Amino acid sequence: xxxxxxxxxxxxxxxxxxxxxxxxxxxxxxxxxxxxxxxxxxxxxxxxxxxxxxxxxxxxxxxxxxxxxxxxxxxxxxxxxxxxxxxxxxxxxxxxxxxxxxxxxxxxxxxxxxxxxxxxxxxxxxxxxxxxxxxxxxxxxxxxxxxxxxxxxxxxxxxxxxxxxxxxxxxxxxxxxxxxxxxxxxxxxxxxxxxxxxxxxxxxxxxxxxxxxxxxxxxxxxxxxxxxxxxxxxxxxxxxxxxxxxxxxxxxxxxxxxxxxxxxxxxxxxxxxxxxxxxxxxxxxxxxxxxxxxxxxxxxxxxxxxxxxxxxxxxxxxx
Amino acid sequence: xxxxxxxxxxxxxxxxxxxxxxxxxxxxxxxxxxxxxxxxxxxxxxxxxxxxxxxxxxxxxxxxxxxxxxxxxxxxxxxxxxxxxxxxxxxxxxxxxxxxxxxxxxxxxxxxxxxxxxxxxxxxxxxxxxxxxxxxxxxxxxxxxxxxxxxxxxxxxxxxxxxxxxxxxxxxxxxxxxxxxxxxxxxxxxxxxxxxxxxxxxxxxxxxxxxxxxxxxxxxxxxxxxxxxxxxxxxxxxxxxxxxxxxxxx
Numbered sequence: 266x267x268x269x270x271x272x273x274x275x276x277x278x279x280x281x282x283x284x285x286x287x288x289x290x291x292x293x294x295x296x297x298x299x300x301x302x303x304x305x306x307x308x309x310x311x312x313x314x315x316x317x318x319x320x321x322x323x324x325x326x327x328x329x330x331x332x333x334x335x336x337x338x339x340x341x342x343x344x345x346x347x348x349x350x351x352x353x354x355x356x357x358x359x360x361x362x363x364x365x366x367x368x369x370x371x372x373x374x375x376x377x378x379x380x381x382x383x384x385x386x387x388x389x390x391x392x393x394x395x396x397x398x399x400x401x402x403x404x405x406x407x408x409x410x411x412x413x414x415x416x417x418x419x420x421x422x423x424x425x426x427x428x429x430x431x432x433x434x435x436x437x438x439x440x441x442x443x444x445x446x447x448x449x450x451x452x453x454x455x456x457x458x459x460x461x462x463x464x465x466x467x468x469x470x471x472x473x474x475x476x477x478x479x480x481x482x483x484x485x486x487x488x489x490x491x492x493x494x495x496x497x498x499x500x501x502x503x504x505x506x507x508x509x510x511x512x513x514x515x516x517x518x519x520x521x522x523x524x525x526x527x528x529x530x531x532x533x534x535x536x537x538x539x540x541x542x543x544x545x546x547x548x549x550x551x552x553x554x555x556x557x558x559x560x561x562x563x564x565x566x567x568x569x570x571x572x573x574x575x576x577x578x579x580x581x582x583x584x
Numbered sequence: 585x586x587x588x589x590x591x592x593x594x595x596x597x598x599x600x601x602x603x604x605x606x607x608x609x610x611x612x613x614x615x616x617x618x619x620x621x622x623x624x625x626x627x628x629x630x631x632x633x634x635x636x637x638x639x640x641x642x643x644x645x646x647x648x649x650x651x652x653x654x655x656x657x658x659x660x661x662x663x664x665x666x667x668x669x670x671x672x673x674x675x676x677x678x679x680x681x682x683x684x685x686x687x688x689x690x691x692x693x694x695x696x697x698x699x700x701x702x703x704x705x706x707x708x709x710x711x712x713x714x715x716x717x718x719x720x721x722x723x724x725x726x727x728x729x730x731x732x733x734x735x736x737x738x739x740x741x742x743x744x745x746x747x748x749x750x751x752x753x754x755x756x757x758x759x760x761x762x763x764x765x766x767x768x769x770x771x772x773x774x775x776x777x778x779x780x781x782x783x784x785x786x787x788x789x790x791x792x793x794x795x796x797x798x799x800x801x802x803x804x805x806x807x808x809x810x811x812x813x814x815x816x817x818x819x820x821x822x823x824x825x826x827x828x829x830x831x832x833x834x
Contacts, residue, residue: 310673310833313677314676314677315673315676315677315832315833316833335588335679335680335681336679338677338678338679338680339679341677343674343677345670345673345674345677346670347670349669349670349671349673349674350671350674351600351604351669351671352669353604353607353608354600354603354604354607358600358603358607362596362599362600363678365592365596365599366593366596366597366678366679366680367678367679368592368679394607410674
């Protein structure tokens with residue numbers, strides 16, 4: 266439903282977005298990841314028709330954003346970064362304005378507004394001026410206006426930024442509940458969020474698309490993917506580490522001393538190999554005093570750092 | 585830039601703006617100051633009683649100066665506030681054209697000045713009570729004043745699209761409007777007459793609000809004066825739309 270091809274945006278000499286292509290289908294929740302200033306927001310602004318691309322095309326539900334912006338904007342719901350809303354207005358009046366612009370009248374309009382208020386739990390604040398609301402409520406007002414017309418395409422720039430854990434959870438639940446019949450793009454700094462709500466993730470840095478795949482694929486990139494964590498009570502940590510290193514397919518052992526004479530060993534596998542069986546068998550056979558044993562899925566923040574800070578050559582190798 | 589015009593959208597935007605005027609003290613402060621100042625100008629500076637004539641010359645004479653101060657104060661926030669608070673991103677990603685937004689905002693502000701103008705009706709009642717004025721002349725003057733207010737607003741709205749800073753929008757708006765007032769003054773025109781060809785001096789004089797407003801104050805509803813104000817407003821609104829499109833993301 267969203268087709269972006271060879272998108273490029275220049276501001277003067279600065280290339281903010283450099284040749285990005287991507288597709289989002291119905292039922293997909295795509296997460297935009299990337300450091301600050303990587304071009305995430307700029308890409309979103311072009312998809313929603315706020316900025317005109319320097320080159321490349323964007324189609325939303327078949328409408329070319331450059332050629333027929335109004336048709337494209339009709340099917341898009343957009344939460345801009347920071348959820349801007351008219352500060353002197355009250356949420357009810359604000360949503361009423363959005364509903365009128367979106368072409369709803371009479372009881373249909375009323376139902377849409379009520380549904381949006383209901384979904385975002387705004388009921389208690391609809392008569393308070395928006396600039397007096399807390400950050401969480403302001404964000405929800407922004408989300409309410411974005412979903413009011415039940416859009417096929419939803420673009421949300423950092424929907425959970427600045428929210429407390431409960432509010433984050435609510436917003437994620439909301440996104441998950443809508444995911445089935447929509448195409449959703451969200452941007453985020455929070456890597457767990459990718460796991461919580463997205464079924465695909467892309468990483469952008471310095472305007473370029475560096476990764477496009479599922480969150481699981483992203484974790485597979487991690488050195489810690491399928492690593493085994495063991496907490497042992499051992500008198501001779503160094504010797505135990507050497508012993509663990511000898512297990513088949515273990516490429517590296519990291520050691521971290523904990524209080525009370527415990528030591529955490531992290532066993533990194535050779536790439537693509539699984540070592541949990543060998544490691545647990547070894548531990549049982551050698552009578553290690555295991556306090557804890559666990560398998561790591563991968564460390565997203567580590568992958569994120571590796572991908573976004575890689576130099577040009579390394580980057581070629583990654584993509 | 586997209587030029588489709590949709591009446592529903594214009595109406596929705598104008599309504600939101602108007603409601604916003606009255607949601608904040610802006611509307612009330614403006615109306616009170618406007619009415620108080622027009623009273624002061626008419627009765628003290630204009631010598632309404634001393635003139636001993638049953639007309640509203642002393643009232644309308646000061647409108648160009650009253651608007652010079654008040655209208656840029658009304659128009660300065662039209663676009664700069666949208667850019668400052670980031671709501672322009674919201675507005676411009678709604679399914680509307682830029683022209684809808686420019687026209688809607690302009691009409692809201694213009695309606696508001698219309699309300700202010702209508703609220704000066706006690707002065708019209710007074711003059712009718714005291715004497716027997718030519719009400720057609722008064723009516724023509726009111727229309728002329730309203731059109732002139734629209735011209736000030738069109739300039740101010742356009743300027744407010746250029747900057748995020750409302751103070752700058754106000755000052756530049758005042759200066760530009762002042763230019764369009766002054767070019768109608770004989771002193772200013774005499775200054776140009778010395779060294780500019782005649783037709784340029786005529787053109788400068790033609791572009792002044794004062795030239796056309798004074799004509800309507802004489803009770804002559806000339807099509808050419810109305811045409812001037814309407815086309816003046818249209819030109820500035822077009823520039824406004826172009827500037828919004830250019831500057832929206834800065």
